[in-house]
Amino acid sequence: MKSDIQIAQEAKMIHIKEVAKSLDIQEDDLELYGKYKAKFSDELLSKIQSNKDGKLVLVTAINPTPAGEGKTTTSVGLGQAMGVLGKKACLALREPSLGPCFGIKGGAAGGGYAQVVPMEDLNLHFTGDFHAITSANNLLAAMLDNHIQQGNSLGIDPRQIVWKRCLDMNDRVLRNIVVGLGSKMDGMVREDHFVITVASEIMAILCLADDMHDLKKRLGRIIVAYSFDGKPVTADDLQATGAMAALLKDALKPNLIQTLEHTPAIVHGGPFANIAHGCNSVRATKASMKLADITITEAGFGADLGAEKFFDIKCRMAGLKPDAVVLVATIRALKYNGGVPKADLTTENLDALKKGIVNLEKHIENLQKYGVPVVVTLNSFITDTDAETNFVKDFCQERGCEFALSEVWEKGGEGGVELAKKVLYVLENKESNFKPLYENNLSLEDKIKTVATEIYGASDVTYSAAALKELKRIQELGMGDFPVCMAKTQYSLSDDASKLGRPTDFTINVREVYASAGAGFVVAVTGSIMTMPGLPKVPAANNIDVTDDGVITGLF
Ligand SMILES: Nc1ncnc2c1ncn2[C@@H]1O[C@H](COP(=O)(O)OP(=O)(O)O)[C@@H](O)[C@H]1O
Ligand SMILES: O=COP(=O)(O)O
Numbered sequence: 159m160k161s162d163i164q165i166a167q168e169a170k171m172i173h174i175k176e177v178a179k180s181l182d183i184q185e186d187d188l189e190l191y192g193k194y195k196a197k198f199s200d201e202l203l204s205k206i207q208s209n210k211d212g213k214l215v216l217v218t219a220i221n222p223t224p225a226g227e228g229k230t231t232t233s234v235g236l237g238q239a240m241g242v243l244g245k246k247a248c249l250a251l252r253e254p255s256l257g258p259c260f261g262i263k264g265g266a267a268g269g270g271y272a273q274v275v276p277m278e279d280l281n282l283h284f285t286g287d288f289h290a291i292t293s294a295n296n297l298l299a300a301m302l303d304n305h306i307q308q309g310n311s312l313g314i315d316p317r318q319i320v321w322k323r324c325l326d327m328n329d330r331v332l333r334n335i336v337v338g339l340g341s342k343m344d345g346m347v348r349e350d351h352f353v354i355t356v357a358s359e360i361m362a363i364l365c366l367a368d369d370m371h372d373l374k375k376r377l378g379r380i381i382v383a384y385s386f387d388g389k390p391v392t393a394d395d396l397q398a399t400g401a402m403a404a405l406l407k408d409a410l411k412p413n414l415i416q417t418l419e420h421t422p423a424i425v426h427g428g429p430f431a432n433i434a435h436g437c438n439s440v441r442a443t444k445a446s447m448k449l450a451d452i453t454i455t456e457a458g459f460g461a462d463l464g465a466e467k468f469f470d471i472k473c474r475m476a477g478l479k480p481d482a483v484v485l486v487a488t489i490r491a492l493k494y495n496g497g498v499p500k501a502d503l504t505t506e507n508l509d510a511l512k513k514g515i516v517n518l519e520k521h522i523e524n525l526q527k528y529g530v531p532v533v534v535t536l537n538s539f540i541t542d543t544d545a546e547t548n549f550v551k552d553f554c555q556e557r558g559c560e561f562a563l564s565e566v567w568e569k570g571g572e573g574g575v576e577l578a579k580k581v582l583y584v585l586e587n588k589e590s591n592f593k594p595l596y597e598n599n600l601s602l603e604d605k606i607k608t609v610a611t612e613i614y615g616a617s618d619v620t621y622s623a624a625a626l627k628e629l630k631r632i633q634e635l636g637m638g639d640f641p642v643c644m645a646k647t648q649y650s651l652s653d654d655a656s657k658l659g660r661p662t663d664f665t666i667n668v669r670e671v672y673a674s675a676g677a678g679f680v681v682a683v684t685g686s687i688m689t690m691p692g693l694p695k696v697p698a699a700n701n702i703d704v705t706d707d708g709v710i711t712g713l714f
């Protein structure tokens with residue numbers, strides 16, 4: 159089998175204006191970035207507002223191995239399969255971060271014969287959105303430190319600065335730094351921190367904003383610090399809002415590319431689901447629903463993270479009503495959850511499968527709590543055996559679950575026809591009665607407890623003293639009705655990456671809490687999760703190169 163990048167580079171793409179035409183979009187409504195990428199104009203987005211909404215399908219997964227279990231691959235393959243069946247479908251996906259690209263996981267363009275292209279553009283600089291987000295985030299940081307240097311008229315307490323710098327890279331040494339070293343003219347010495355760009359609140363705001371007006375209101379509300387008398391200091395107070403919005407003018411526009419089989423893909427925003435809310439932009443999803451009969455979108459990592467935040471944050475805030483959920487399982491991840499080491503996942507092991515399948519069972523139960531019909535799909539790997547595949551199929555069918563085998567990685571759209579037909583059946587015959595897991599009027603602690611007990615299976619939640627103090631301050635500042643965004647490891651339903659399968663009798667330990675006042679949610683940081691990942695012993699970057707005539711190699 160060729161590598162992902164070989165398949166992608168051999169692909170014969172059509173001009174992006176032809177892809178747009180399949181969505182009834184005229185060339186004048188596109189802002190072209192070469193022949194194969196474009197942004198939607200603001201005029202287009204307002205023009206389509208009166209269109210009828212198509213159906214919305216979420217693709218999620220069970221708890222993954224470090225390689226990932228194929229949500230993006232399945233989403234792309236399902237979109238292609240809808241095309242094979244003559245349906246008007248469109249993808250709404252996230253943009254990849256450079257962190258995993260050069261780290262462990264590689265790119266996020268799908269895989270095999272189910273990819274969005276041009277994959278090397280998408281995985282590297284794409285249309286510059288992440289660079290714009292990084293610049294806007296760090297402009298705010300620079301203006302904050304400059305305000306202190308220039309006399310600190312707002313009375314900012316340098317010990318209560320909550321705004322962090324960001325960079326779209328896995329760079330552990332930036333987690334905790336000291337700034338302002340040198341002479342008096344070099345600024346106030348203080349401890350500072352970097353997060354990876356996909357965990358920046360600016361990313362979340364870009365992904366939740368309706369339009370430029372809403373973007374600026376959200377940016378202005380960002381809390382960067384507290385004053386000596388405990389009052390929140392915002393981006394508006396620093397007069398940074400307009401300049402940040404100017405930097406984000408183009409990044410706010412959704413991007414259009416295509417799959418290997420020319421299915422349209424709107425790709426916009428890219429928060430991770432373990433340390434952020436894990437969903438592409440509301441603007442991209444709503445645009446797709448106005449342009450196509452079926453929108454297929456993905457939320458990051460397992461359903462305990464991406465799907466939970468898709469439902470309880472994105473759908474709640476944007477008024478979206480999902481019509482179906484595709485839950486991706488893989489034999490390798492089920493065995494991994496059954497205790498098999500990464501190196502042995504390609505060997506048949508029915509015992510481990512039986513042990514690990516409780517993870518799939520829990521995710522099926524969880525998704526059913528949202529009132530949206532579920533289709534389980536087994537993302538088939540060439541190393542899977544018939545015995546293993548049949549075991550999973552029987553497990554699902556014995557529980558009355560809709561099930562389909564997916565072979566999209568190996569066969570592209572054709573490999574997804576069984577899944578597409580199952581999804582179409584569910585869309586036509588099963589009603590969705592979507593409701594979020596909790597009401598906003600619950601206390602923040604009760605919201606956290608609801609997610610922890612109902613979705614993770616925890617018996618209780620513990621808080622550090624600092625987290626409890628911050629929860630109280632957030633409540634007093636009037637943000638108690640915000641939804642919660644849980645930052646947690648993706649490998650386990652618990653906050654301990656070593657607890658695989660379906661752990662029980664565990665507590666979720668919240669060590670830090672902060673309000674993303676602009677995004678409109680409260681982040682609860684659990685266990686030892688980091689908002690600035692580090693590179694592995696052998697980074698994927700070691701194998702990435704570019705030839706003398708400009709061909710990228712080694713991306714996957
Ligand atoms: N069926 C499959 N067989 C082999 N590799 C696969 C398959 N499905 C996905 N992959 C690979 O696994 C990795 C993760 O896939 P991806 O779709 O990005 O997962 P997710 O979106 O869930 O993180 C990618 O490198 C992809 O090419
Ligand atoms: O936020 C994580 O997204 P993937 O699960 O698609 O890697």
Ligand SMILES: [Mg+2]
Nearest residue numbers: 229230266456
């Ligand atoms: Mg993905």
